[in-house]
Amino acid sequence: MGSSTRGSTFLFEIDGFLYKSPINYFVQKKGWDMSPEYHSPREMELKPAPPACLFCHASRIQPPAPGASNRYGSAPFLQDGVGCERCHGPGREHIQGRGVPVNPARLTGERRDSVCIQCHLPGEASVSRPGKTLEMYRPGDLLSDYALTFVYDDAGHGGLGAISQVEALALSQCLRRSQGRMACITCHDPHTFVPAAQRVAYYRDKCLSCHTRSFADRHQQGSPDCIGCHMPRGESVEGTHVEVTDHRIRRRASKPVPGPVASPPRSLVPFGTAQAEPRDLGLAYAQVALRGDVRASQEALRLLAEALPRFPTDAEVLIRLGFLYQQLGRNGPAAELYERALRAGSEAPEATTNLGVIYASKGDLRKALALWQGVFERNPGLSEAGVNLAAGLCQAGETARARRTLIEALKYQADFGRARAMLRELESRPERCPAPTPARDR
Numbered sequence: 416m417g418s419s420t421r422g423s424t425f426l427f428e429i430d431g432f433l434y435k436s437p438i439n440y441f442v443q444k445k446g447w448d449m450s451p452e453y454h455s456p457r458e459m460e461l462k463p464a465p466p467a468c469l470f471c472h473a474s475r476i477q478p479p480a481p482g483a484s485n486r487y488g489s490a491p492f493l494q495d496g497v498g499c500e501r502c503h504g505p506g507r508e509h510i511q512g513r514g515v516p517v518n519p520a521r522l523t524g525e526r527r528d529s530v531c532i533q534c535h536l537p538g539e540a541s542v543s544r545p546g547k548t549l550e551m552y553r554p555g556d557l558l559s560d561y562a563l564t565f566v567y568d569d570a571g572h573g574g575l576g577a578i579s580q581v582e583a584l585a586l587s588q589c590l591r592r593s594q595g596r597m598a599c600i601t602c603h604d605p606h607t608f609v610p611a612a613q614r615v616a617y618y619r620d621k622c623l624s625c626h627t628r629s630f631a632d633r634h635q636q637g638s639p640d641c642i643g644c645h646m647p648r649g650e651s652v653e654g655t656h657v658e659v660t661d662h663r664i665r666r667r668a669s670k671p672v673p674g675p676v677a678s679p680p681r682s683l684v685p686f687g688t689a690q691a692e693p694r695d696l697g698l699a700y701a702q703v704a705l706r707g708d709v710r711a712s713q714e715a716l717r718l719l720a721e722a723l724p725r726f727p728t729d730a731e732v733l734i735r736l737g738f739l740y741q742q743l744g745r746n747g748p749a750a751e752l753y754e755r756a757l758r759a760g761s762e763a764p765e766a767t768t769n770l771g772v773i774y775a776s777k778g779d780l781r782k783a784l785a786l787w788q789g790v791f792e793r794n795p796g797l798s799e800a801g802v803n804l805a806a807g808l809c810q811a812g813e814t815a816r817a818r819r820t821l822i823e824a825l826k827y828q829a830d831f832g833r834a835r836a837m838l839r840e841l842e843s844r845p846e847r848c849p850a851p852t853p854a855r856d857r
């Protein structure tokens with residue numbers, strides 16, 4: 416994945432399970448190194464390649480198998496990279512001589528912007544609308560009918576590199592004061608590669624489609640490089656998913672922007688003009704809460720509890736709210752919500768695993784084992800589930816099966832520390848069983 420402008424990473428497959436390589440190529444360093452996810456690598460725990468990565472980096476993506484997070488049928492995707500149909504819509508009818516593909520340049524407003532935003536705005540959280548998924552979006556549609564991307568209300572004040580080009584451009588006076596005329600495709604034509612030698616002239620030309628030539632003739636004579644002064648490049652921007660070039664197009668780009676003095680609590684807002692229901696906002700906070708943000712988890716709890724009566728069978732709402740309760744030690748309501756999610760047809764591995772943890776803590780090992788067994792069968796690459804299952808089997812006196820389960824889990828994550836430690840323990844002192852791990856979420 417990646418055209419190696421900044422770097423590239425690789426995916427690999429074991430028995431249909433797709434993983435990200437822990438080692439990436441970094442162009443700036445001109446060499447190979449650990450992927451940023453392995454900040455202080457002590458174990459080579461494998462990271463599954465979630466459908467989200469594929470959505471932006473590949474085309475004609477196939478859904479993962481039911482109840483599995485990263486196991487795909489025959490092939491995870493049928494086309495490499497960003498295919499024509501991602502911006503032009505399905506071509507079938509056109510090939511059959513009926514209809515013309517969508518031309519993004521003839522769309523206006525948010526329908527036009529949606530085409531690029533589907534991949535260029537990672538945001539803080541992305542929430543699918545009830546019953547919808549991002550994969551259902553087609554060029555010409557409004558992306559916000561399928562999913563909302565949430566950003567912080569003060570995004571962009573932190574400086575270059577903290578945000579995506581989409582958020583940055585939205586802050587520019589050029590966009591805000593050109594009555595909807597400015598879009599990504601004002602300056603970028605996805606069909607054109609701009610060689611380094613032409614970039615100054617190429618982008619100057621784009622500026623002058625709005626700022627008049629007579630202005631340019633008077634302004635900064637002898638310095639034709641508009642973007643050099645107004646859209647400078649950051650020297651060392653960390654990460655692959657943030658802008659390198661300052662798309663805020665500021666008057667004095669070099670002047671550092673003062674950050675908020677006493678930073679008030681930041682709020683999440685949906686990008687664009689779409690409104691977020693308490694359900695959507697609650698799910699967005701719940702995603703942010705997974706990164707350890709306490710206030711976000713309080714907000715999520717409040718909003719999702721408010722949304723629940725209107726969405727009594729919405730698996731996403733039930734599972735996230737269940738997890739928030741479980742973290743607070745409120746196992747009763749948590750178990751009830753997980754059970755409702757499973758009854759509603761959800762096969763989410765985290766709901767099943769976490770419900771098992773609650774059953775086990777109540778002493779109902781048999782029910783816990785049945786759940787973990789199911790999860791681990793569908794996701795043998797999910798070591799967490801394997802460790803829980805092994806701990807449960809051991810407690811039930813089935814040490815031989817516990818050992819086999821750990822060996823199976825280690826097949827996918829040979830260096831998974833907890834599984835290895837448990838296996839050593841089982842082999843030396845089979846009478847002492849470790850406890851299952853506390854609740855974890857994706």
Ligand code: HEC
Pocket residue numbers: 416417418419420421470471472497498501502519530531532533534535599600603604605
């Ligand atoms: C299906 C996802 C997808 C869509 C839709 C998409 N992009 Fe991209 N775009 C990417 C990815 C992924 C990259 C990074 C490519 C790489 O370096 O591997 C990229 C890179 C770029 C770059 C940087 C190219 C470079 O040479 O560094 C520009 C500019 C860009 N896209 C503009 C656009 C515009 C404008 C649109 C809307 C018309 C758009 N993209 C739609 C996924 C997408």
Ligand code: HEC
Pocket residue numbers: 416417418419420421422423424435465467468469470471472533534535536537655656657658659
């Ligand atoms: C929301 C869409 C989106 C998602 C999700 C996403 N990417 Fe990207 N990725 C992009 C875009 C767009 C770029 C180009 C960014 C730029 O140049 O500013 C990019 C750049 C990259 C690059 C650098 C490519 C280069 O040309 O140097 C790598 C590597 C990468 N992504 C890997 C991943 C992995 C691994 C995942 C899953 C964890 C992932 N991406 C998820 C959109 C996405």
Ligand code: HEC
Pocket residue numbers: 497498499500501502503518519520600604605606
């Ligand atoms: C990242 C988005 C993107 C991808 C991928 C993409 N295009 Fe385009 N395409 C555009 C945009 C935007 C325009 C309008 C350019 C303009 O007029 O400024 C366009 C214009 C066109 C046009 C001219 C349409 C007209 O009515 O004049 C054709 C033909 C075309 N694209 C074909 C393709 C084909 C074939 C592929 C795949 C090989 C492809 N495009 C991939 C974004 C994309």
Ligand code: HEC
Pocket residue numbers: 588589590592593596597598601618619621622623624625626641642645646664665666
């Ligand atoms: C779609 C039209 C459009 C394009 C393209 C455009 N601008 Fe602008 N820009 C505007 C408008 C409208 C304003 C508001 C002030 C004005 O009318 O001059 C503005 C304002 C500015 C400002 C003043 C910002 C401020 O904070 O006061 C700068 C600097 C600027 N543009 C630079 C550029 C550069 C450099 C480019 C090319 C990379 C560019 N613009 C491309 C429409 C555009």
Ligand code: HEC
Pocket residue numbers: 531535580581582584597598599600601602603609614618621642646657658659660661662
């Ligand atoms: C006013 C012109 C302008 C507009 C509008 C614009 N860009 Fe850019 N973009 C640039 C310039 C200039 C560069 C740097 C190109 C270079 O250095 O070769 C760039 C670079 C990029 C890159 C490469 C990574 C980086 O940050 O340097 C991506 C990705 C990108 N733009 C995406 C977008 C997206 C998405 C939009 C719409 C939200 C957009 N751009 C709108 C001018 C623009």
Ligand code: HEC
Pocket residue numbers: 619622623626631634635638639640641642643644645666667
């Ligand atoms: C050498 C750096 C430099 C270059 C090159 C440059 N600008 Fe500027 N530009 C500035 C500075 C500095 C200001 C702020 C002037 C001020 O605040 O009094 C500015 C102000 C502006 C403004 C605000 C309008 C105004 O006069 O208040 C616009 C619009 C603008 N530039 C567009 C452009 C465009 C378009 C180009 C390319 C044709 C360009 N600039 C090239 C440095 C530059």
